Amino acid sequence: MIELDTIDRKILRALAEDATQSAGALGRRFGLSQPATWRRIRRLEEAGAIAGRQLDLDFAALGFGVTVFLGIKLAAKGRVSLEDFERAIMAIPEVQTVEHILGAYDYRLRVTARDIADFERVLRRRIMTLPGVGSVDANVMLTEERLPGPLG
Structure with missing residues (x-):
């Protein structure tokens, strides 16, 4: 199990809401540089805390009601x-x-x-x-x- 600090949790919450956010945008939001944010995201991925990023389809909009x-x-x-x-x-x-x-x-x-x-x-x-x-x-x-x- 990976140890998470407050910033890690904020990054995970933000990515759970919108996984398309860039490391630069997340860094600006949480007071980190783009490289520091990218390293945190990479560490979370390597530890398995981020298992992947997926596309959520709106089935109703696609005709599946x-x-x-x-x-x-x-x-x-x-x-x-x-x-x-x-x-x-x-x-x-x-x-x-x-x-x-x-x-x-x-x-x-x-x-x-x-x-x-x-x-x-x-x-x-x-x-x-x-x-x-x-x-x-x-x-x-x-x-x-x-x-x-x-x-x-």
């Missing part, structure tokens, strides 16, 4: 391997995340679709036909709020 969270319990019969299931489910483009979890379900999926009819098509033709799928529980997302995380 429905997000559904699925809980999937694999069937006991047939004993499909977890790797085979994961490989098959990740090949479905509408599936945005696949989480192997402990609890009532074996997997939690985030699925995006154009509308409910499109989601039903994905569910019936792609997800339910996969080998090993036992039961499925669906929760339609109404709204989403993002929190900055536990950076203190």
